[in-house]
Structures are given as structure tokens and as C-alpha cells.
Amino acid sequence: MLTFGVIGCGSIGGFLARLLTREDAELAGRARLAAVVGRDPVRAAALAAEVGCAATDVAGLLARRDVDAVLVCTPSGTHAELAEAALRAGKHVLVEKPVDVTPQAADRLIAVARETGRTLGVVSQHRFDPAARLARTAIESGRLGRVTSVMTELSWWRGPSYYASGTWRGTRALDGGGALMNQAIHAVDLVQWLAGPVVEVAAHTARLAHPGIEVEDVATASLRFANGALGTLLASTAAYPGRTARTAVNGDRGSVVIDDDKLAYLHLAAEGEDAPAYGAFGAADQSAAYAAELTGEGARDASGLLYQPHRDQLLDFCEAVREGRPPLVDGAGGRQAVAVVTAIYTSARTGLPQRVDRAVPANDGRTQKSP
Structure with missing residues (x-):
């Protein structure tokens, strides 16, 4: 206990x-x-x-x-x-x-x-969402083949009352950033857990709908992963009235889409399977076949957050x-997400692509017991 x-x-x-x-x-x-x-x-x-x-x-x-x-x-x-x-x-x-x-x-x-x-x-x-766990298993097992691209979009809205609810919100010193550091940090962590570490970024940020804050309410970035995959990221708190967060991981033998923390699309190629020469155009969704593995949503708190x-x-x-x-x-996992966000901010400020600082002290956390 x-x-x-x-x-x-x-x-x-x-x-x-x-x-x-x-x-x-x-x-x-x-x-x-x-x-x-x-x-x-x-x-x-x-x-x-x-x-x-x-x-x-x-x-x-x-x-x-x-x-x-x-x-x-x-x-x-x-x-x-x-x-x-x-x-x-x-x-x-x-x-x-x-x-x-x-x-x-x-x-x-x-x-x-x-x-x-x-x-x-x-x-x-979000690493503990049932859909994310299923996607991770499919990717780790090689069922998606080689991961080739990743797209993550967080198109949310935060009204003036949100930023007024705490004097620290929207400040560089205590919020550290805006839509990217505060809201989309979850998406940055999730795509790296699924597709591997991001090693380089090229980005833009802007403050377009909330003139009273110090930080960005829109950020876009091009991502390059360690395994060679390419990706895109959109993070916004200026997308009225707010839509769901969506992440897609595509490989040369399958694709998976998570929307609003739920499995929205999944296709894992069978042995010997060949798609039509011009692709399936979104058909061949197998996600319904995995419904039994996606239980556990359960109760929500009064705040709207899922407990599970x-x-x-x-x-x-x-x-x-x-x-x-x-x-x-x-700690190393948490640092990795912050390092990507920091690289995106540097790229947006300088107008140049940035390598992600991946240096982490050895032996993070407690020393593991001997097997």
C-alpha cells in the first residue's frame, strides 16, 4: 500500500x-x-x-x-x-x-x-488508453510493417475564462508555452511511445486568437523520427469550438488511427495480402474485430476526465x-516529450530545423532489482 x-x-x-x-x-x-x-x-x-x-x-x-x-x-x-x-x-x-x-x-x-x-x-x-495499448502492440509486433508516417492533430478551443482561471496560465515562466507545452504534450509523448523518438523538427508557432497571453495558441511542426519515419503535428487552442485529438500511424503493412482516445481505424495486412494498386481509400477497416480488447472506458469524474x-x-x-x-x-520519458517541444519552439523562433536534445542522465529513477 x-x-x-x-x-x-x-x-x-x-x-x-x-x-x-x-x-x-x-x-x-x-x-x-x-x-x-x-x-x-x-x-x-x-x-x-x-x-x-x-x-x-x-x-x-x-x-x-x-x-x-x-x-x-x-x-x-x-x-x-x-x-x-x-x-x-x-x-x-x-x-x-x-x-x-x-x-x-x-x-x-x-x-x-x-x-x-x-x-x-x-x-x-494516454499511454494507458486501451486504443493506445492495442496500437503499441500492433506496432511492436511488426504488424504495421515499417512505420512510414505519423500525423497528430489537436484542434482544441480554450476560451478567455480558461486563461483567466489561473494567473500562471499562458505565461512563459510557469506554463512554459501554450497549446504545445500545455495541451499537446500528451500527443508528443504518445507519438514517440508508438513510433519511436523524434530526432529533428521544423516548426512555426503563432498567437492568433488569444492576444492576452504570452505564448502560442497555434503550433505546427514537421517531425523526423529515429527510424526514418516522417510526421506532422498541429497543436491549437484556437480552433473554435474545439474538435477531438487525432493521431494516425501508417506503415507499409498497416495503419492505425486513434481519435478522441478511441480506436477509429485499424488495418493489419494478412500474410500474402496485397491492397489494390491505388489503395483502399479508407476501406478495409478491421477495428470492429478488436472491440473486445478495447474495454475499460468506464466512469468519468465530474470534471469529465476518465478515471481508467x-x-x-x-x-x-x-x-x-x-x-x-x-x-x-x-523521468526520461517525461524529459523526451519536453525536449521535442523545446526544439519546436527553437525552430519556430530561429526559422531553422532543430535536432532534438536527447541527452538523459543514466539510470533514471530507482536502481532496478537484479533479475
């Missing part, structure tokens, strides 16, 4: 506090919530009363001997500082995305995790601590 404390009582902190305290057969006996911390004591007290735990401050939380792990759910640019303090206090740490707003901050945090021997993870729950992906990531984190292994999304 891991006992958690949550730092941050905003939308995601509140969601995770509710997840840890709801009746869930999978989490029962594996994770519980002891306390929450918020910058606003009134808001923290209200959340604590709602979920039935204590409200305290950061120092009080880190001093609690019954707290094994800390969930950091504060503004992005504060993640590394708070996570480092928690690691040095002997706590395991799961950081809300992004791990921080620069690769250098991520490097420092990874080094502290290695030094303290504590487990470090980064929330990237976050719950499964929490379970993986608890098992990682117990087994002495890195979690599925470790």
Missing part, C-alpha cells in the same frame, strides 16, 4: 484526490490519500473535506512519516522544484505533465531521483515502487 499526498488543488489535483478516495476495486489496498496541499488554504480545506483527508502545507506534507509518495499537480514551471524537495524528503514522486518546462530542469530532477533512490514518474495517462487511464498509471507507479523498477512513464 502506497500512501499519497497531493500538492496542488486545482482541476487535476482535485481529480486525482477524488480518484484516490473513490471506491475502486483495482486501487483498493494499493493506494490511499493522506493529505492535500494548496496555495489557497480555503480551497485546500474544501477539497480535503470533500475527499475525507487532511489539509496541510508543503513542509507539513513532506514531514509526514505516513506519506510514501507525492503527486505534484502545480503550475508546470514549479514541478521540478517541488518534486526535488519531495524526493529529498524520501518520497517517491509522480509529477503531472510536463515534468517541467525545460529539459535542463528535467535533467536535474532525474539526477536527484537517481541520487536518492526514489521512484520518479510523469503523468502521461489515470487509475492504471497509478497502479503501474505503485507496482514500480514495489518491484524497484522505473514506471512506464519515467
Whole structure:
């Protein structure tokens, strides 16, 4: 059993506090919530009363001997500082995305995790979506053949009230960026988990619909992956009224499309199969045949978020601590997404293609147990 404390009582902190305290057969006996911390004591007290735990401050939380792990759910640019303090206090740490707003901050945090021997993870729950897991299995097994292209599109809308809901939103210092760093970081992580690391980008960014913020509300990028595949990325919070996020991975023997976190199209070529010379034009969809493997969506929180992906990531984190292994999304994985976003920003600023900084300190997270 891991006992958690949550730092941050905003939308995601509140969601995770509710997840840890709801009746869930999978989490029962594996994770519980002891306390929450918020910058606003009134808001923290209200959340604590709602979920039935204590409200305290950061120092009080880190001093609690019954707290094994800390969930950091504060503004992005504060993640590394708070996570480092928690690691040095002997706590395991799961950081809300992004791990921080620069690769250098991520490097420092990874080094502290290695030094303290504590487990470090980064929330990237879409790796735990059933459709993403199925796509990963198909790609890893070679059923798509050689991956040739990747397209990911996040065409969302964020109104003025969203940016006004926190003084840190839309700022370079604490948000680290806009539609790309805050919203599309999930897509950047997912495409690299599916298709391998991005090694080079060429990009543009713009602020077109939200003049009151410091950062971009539209970003486009051309991506080159380590395996030779090419890709495109669109990230926007200026696409009124907002559409679903969509990712497609295409290979020379199959293709997969995930739309709104659900499997929208899948075709895996059978042995000896040949498509028509001019292609199938979207026909030959096999996704219905995999419906039995895509269960688990289940309940949603009052915020609209699904419980299942976050719950499964929490379970993986608890098992990682117990087994002495890195979690599925470790510090290095979180850093990799931030490094791609940073390269995109540099390319947009300079007008030049940029190589992605992939340097990561060795032995990220806890030292693994011998087999």
C-alpha cells in the first residue's frame, strides 16, 4: 500500500484526490490519500473535506512519516522544484505533465531521483488508453510493417475564462508555452511511445486568437523520427469550438488511427495480402474485430476526465515502487516529450530545423532489482 499526498488543488489535483478516495476495486489496498496541499488554504480545506483527508502545507506534507509518495499537480514551471524537495524528503514522486518546462530542469530532477533512490514518474495517462495499448502492440509486433508516417492533430478551443482561471496560465515562466507545452504534450509523448523518438523538427508557432497571453495558441511542426519515419503535428487552442485529438500511424503493412482516445481505424495486412494498386481509400477497416480488447472506458469524474487511464498509471507507479523498477512513464520519458517541444519552439523562433536534445542522465529513477 502506497500512501499519497497531493500538492496542488486545482482541476487535476482535485481529480486525482477524488480518484484516490473513490471506491475502486483495482486501487483498493494499493493506494490511499493522506493529505492535500494548496496555495489557497480555503480551497485546500474544501477539497480535503470533500475527499475525507487532511489539509496541510508543503513542509507539513513532506514531514509526514505516513506519506510514501507525492503527486505534484502545480503550475508546470514549479514541478521540478517541488518534486526535488519531495524526493529529498524520501518520497517517491509522480509529477503531472510536463515534468517541467525545460529539459535542463528535467535533467536535474532525474539526477536527484537517481541520487536518492526514489521512484520518479510523469503523468502521461494516454499511454494507458486501451486504443493506445492495442496500437503499441500492433506496432511492436511488426504488424504495421515499417512505420512510414505519423500525423497528430489537436484542434482544441480554450476560451478567455480558461486563461483567466489561473494567473500562471499562458505565461512563459510557469506554463512554459501554450497549446504545445500545455495541451499537446500528451500527443508528443504518445507519438514517440508508438513510433519511436523524434530526432529533428521544423516548426512555426503563432498567437492568433488569444492576444492576452504570452505564448502560442497555434503550433505546427514537421517531425523526423529515429527510424526514418516522417510526421506532422498541429497543436491549437484556437480552433473554435474545439474538435477531438487525432493521431494516425501508417506503415507499409498497416495503419492505425486513434481519435478522441478511441480506436477509429485499424488495418493489419494478412500474410500474402496485397491492397489494390491505388489503395483502399479508407476501406478495409478491421477495428470492429478488436472491440473486445478495447474495454475499460468506464466512469468519468465530474470534471469529465476518465478515471481508467489515470487509475492504471497509478497502479503501474505503485507496482514500480514495489518491484524497484522505473514506471512506464519515467523521468526520461517525461524529459523526451519536453525536449521535442523545446526544439519546436527553437525552430519556430530561429526559422531553422532543430535536432532534438536527447541527452538523459543514466539510470533514471530507482536502481532496478537484479533479475
